[in-house]
Amino acid sequence: xxxxxxxxxxxxxxxxxxxxxxxxxxxxxxxxxxxxxxxxxxxxxxxxxxxxx
Numbered sequence: 058x059x060x061x062x063x064x065x066x067x068x069x070x071x072x073x074x075x076x077x078x079x080x081x082x083x084x085x086x087x088x089x090x091x092x093x094x095x096x097x098x099x100x101x102x103x104x105x106x107x108x109x110x
Contacts, residue, residue, distance in 0.1 A: 060072045079085065082104065089105035 058074075058078060060074065062070050062072050064070055074082075074084070084090075084104055089107050090102050091105050093101045093103070095101055
């Protein structure tokens with residue numbers, strides 16, 4: 058999935074994951090997400106084991 062990176066008025070970057078993907082991934086608000094940079098310059102995201110269950 059590719060999603061756009063947005064910027065708040067304060068200059069903070071964020072992105073929104075569509076609800077259907079959150080359900081598929083088993084992610085929810087408050088989960089900790091780990092970013093991993095891939096060799097091709099893209100990023101992979103994974104839910105941290107320290108996230109809420």
